[in-house]
Amino acid sequence: MGEAGKTRRELLEEVSRLTRRVAELEKAAEGYRLANQRLHYLVQGTSSHHSEDFLNNLTKSLASALGVRYAFIAKLAAGRKGKRCRIISLWTGRDWGEGFEYDTEGTPCGLVVDGEAVHFSSAVARAFPNDRWLSDNGIESYRAIPLKGPDGVIVGHMAVMDTRPMSAAPDAESLLNVFAARAASELIHMEDDRRIQESERRLRAIFNSIVDGVITINDDLTIETLNPSAEEMFGYDPGELPGRDIRLLIPGFYLSRGGVPYHLTYNVSRIIDKSCETTGVRKDGSTFPIELGIDRMEGGERLRFVFSVRDITARKETEEALMLFHRFVDTAGEGLVISTLDGRIKYMNPALARMIGVEKPEEATGDFFLSFYPPELRGHVEDSVVPAVLERGQWTGELELVSGSGESIPTFESFFLMRDKIGSPMYLAQVITDITERKRMESEIKKQAVTDPLTGAFNRGEFNRIMEAEVERVRRYGRRLSLIMFDIDHFKAVNDTFGHMAGDRALKTVADIARATLRRSDSLTRWGGEEFVIVAPETGLQEAVRLAERVRGRIEAGPFEEIPGLTASFGVAELEDGDTIDTFITRTDNALYDAKKKGRNRVETAGRRDP
Incomplete structure (x- = not known):
């Protein structure tokens, strides 16, 4: 019996050992199952694709991997004072909640944005009584990690929460680190995309609002893009010109063997990185003067150039008018002077220079024209005539100048106020006639009359x-x-x-x-x-x-x-x-x-x- 009983005990012990082993194997199998499930969530949540739903998938996968109800990703609110964050993805256990902005002061998130990894396994709402969101949603546990960029700068944080205590799973921290790294990368990527899109919007707005025409061409002189100003300048509808030869708009170009634009009318000289005046051709065949600048566009598989085109018709007309004006005033018999509002000479024509004994008109530039009046008249001109011109725009009457030799010159003067494009006073213009002979004749006539x-x-x-x-x-x-x-x-x-x-x-x-x-x-x-x-x-x-x-x-x-x-x-x-x-x-x-x-x-x- 003893031997038989011993054998029974041994059998019982073996059964017990085998039972424990089975339990251990079953527990290991459950662990492997959970690990496989977490690995599935990890792979699903941190895949390399980018989409609008990526961060939402990331928060949902993180919550599932750690077996919690809530998970969210927040980024620091740019340009705001204090430590404000904006929730950009929130998983609530059933669906995704709406994002919102909040102040992290008095919340566990405030510790995270300062750079700490935080874990409250329980009683987190009592630890932060001012955080109404925790108490309103019955949050018991909280775990979070800061999100950092490659340079170590904190860009936001990732957190998980639950309505029950959260045990310290051995691989939870590793999982959170992996998800956080992926979330930080995505935030930076999203911010880069936002900045690129913003830059593109700004560049497009600038491109479309530039008054000058801007045309990009490739190395076979084919038009690729052009802004609305260029289309309007040359009289084409949107979309008509891309793919067509630039010589349709600006004749005379050809390419050298090295792919550098040359122009036939400029002694076959290179005009890259220079500007020149040439002729543009509108859709209706009419021509007009243009100022053309060309720059090389770096990067890309093909050589490209940017043409900056300015319609200088108005400028040419103004230059011609100015040339005629200068020719007129320089040869006019009447004196003409243009002065700043404080009385300094800006321009004096030769006739006036001869009248007052100035050898070269340009030598008087910057002088006060008031000095050419006799002392007894300066107060009248400064206190009565000039204010009248500023108020009414003009004044005419007889005055008197003094030449460099001290000779008195009776004059008839017309003052005019010159204004800028918006109507603000700019200069005083005076047309001055020497009436010495007229005064002599008047005196003679008066003398004869009496x-x-x-x-x-x-x-x-x-x-x-x-x-x-x-x-x-x-x-x-x-x-x-x-x-x-x-x-x-x-x-x-x-x-x-x-x-x-x-x-x-x-x-x-x-x-x-x-x-x-x-x-x-x-x-x-x-x-x-x-x-x-x-x-x-x-x-x-x-x-x-x-x-x-x-x-x-x-x-x-x-x-x-x-x-x-x-x-x-x-x-x-x-x-x-x-x-x-x-x-x-x-x-x-x-x-x-x-x-x-x-x-x-x-x-x-x-x-x-x-x-």
């Missing part, structure tokens, strides 16, 4: 104006006024004896003698025939008599070679209260009559006016 042509003395009309002004002054201010009237003695006999020509010369000489004797305030008028009148302001009767005596004596002694012994008689009167101009003249005339009656060649005074 003077006697033979003697140069004032005529009766001017005498009347002078008398009215002087009498008014006497009445207003209580001044004194005297009148002297004189007549050449025996003048009829002079004409009869020596002739009228000699008589005229005698009259002129008498007038010259009288003017030379009078004061600046006195005026001489030819009253008629051989009779003259002197108006003497600020002069009483006795002083007027002395003045008359001086004139009489000089006439008597005067050089009348043709007519010896020529004399004159004088009558003098002072304006009295109650006198009118007529009574004043009559009293003076009566005194002259008395002088003639008493023997001539003498001075007599008028008596007081009868009451």
Whole structure:
């Protein structure tokens, strides 16, 4: 029995050992099954393909591989202050949730974005009471790892969560690292794609908005692409030109053996990396001037070139207009100056330079044109004329310039305000006419209108104006006024004896003698025939008599070679209260009559006016 019992025990022990072994094998088989399942999820979740659903597949596979309910991938929100992240893929156990942006402060994610790998096997919601998302969704456990780029910079994080405690599976960390590496790579790839797409959008926007035409061609001069400006410039509809020869638009090109563009009209010289002016041809056959620049495009299997085309029709028209303008103003007889708003000369034409004595017009550039006005006029120009131009756009009137030699130049000037394209004031332009000759003629005409042509003395009309002004002054201010009237003695006999020509010369000489004797305030008028009148302001009767005596004596002694012994008689009167101009003249005339009656060649005074 003992032997038999022992054998039974041994058999039981063997059965027990075999049972344990079976259990171990079954457990190992389960482990292998789980491992195979995780390997399946790992392969599925981290495959090398890229698609819009890639990150969603990655989070779902990660959750399945680790046997948790939630998995998400978040990236740092670019350009935001603080540690804000945006969920870009969230698996909730049944489907994918919507992404959202959140502040990681006060959440377990805040530790991860600082660079830590975090594992809360339980009670994570209690550890972070301010994280409402954890409590609202009943999250118990949390595990996360930062996502880093090749340079070690954190770009986001990957996390798994569950509503029950999360055991520390031995391969969980390895799996999370593998998934995180793949997620980080995809985030960087997505960011690169985003930047490339953004750059392409910007380049396309720039390409389409460039005013100049931009055309790309390949090494057989075939057009590949062109922007809307080029299509519009040459008159073609979108899509008509790609695949056609560039010489359809810009004739004269050919390729060298080395594939370098040459142009026939530029001495067969290379124009790569240069610009030139040539002719463009529109779809309707019309030609127009263009400025053409060519650059080589590096990279790619074929040699390509970029043509930058600018329609310079307007520029050519402007250049021609400017040439005609300069030709006009440089040869114009009128002076022209253009100044900045602060008065500095920008341009002066040769006519104005000659007018003011500047040897070369360009030498005046930068000078203040105000310096060419006399000091007494500068304030008027600066304080009145220029503000009027700025307010109304123009001003015309007479002014005066001073030449380099100090000579005064009377001018008629027209000011104009020059504006830029948006209407803002830019320059002051002045057209200046030298009116020296006109002023001389005006003075001569005025002189002829008020003077006697033979003697140069004032005529009766001017005498009347002078008398009215002087009498008014006497009445207003209580001044004194005297009148002297004189007549050449025996003048009829002079004409009869020596002739009228000699008589005229005698009259002129008498007038010259009288003017030379009078004061600046006195005026001489030819009253008629051989009779003259002197108006003497600020002069009483006795002083007027002395003045008359001086004139009489000089006439008597005067050089009348043709007519010896020529004399004159004088009558003098002072304006009295109650006198009118007529009574004043009559009293003076009566005194002259008395002088003639008493023997001539003498001075007599008028008596007081009868009451």
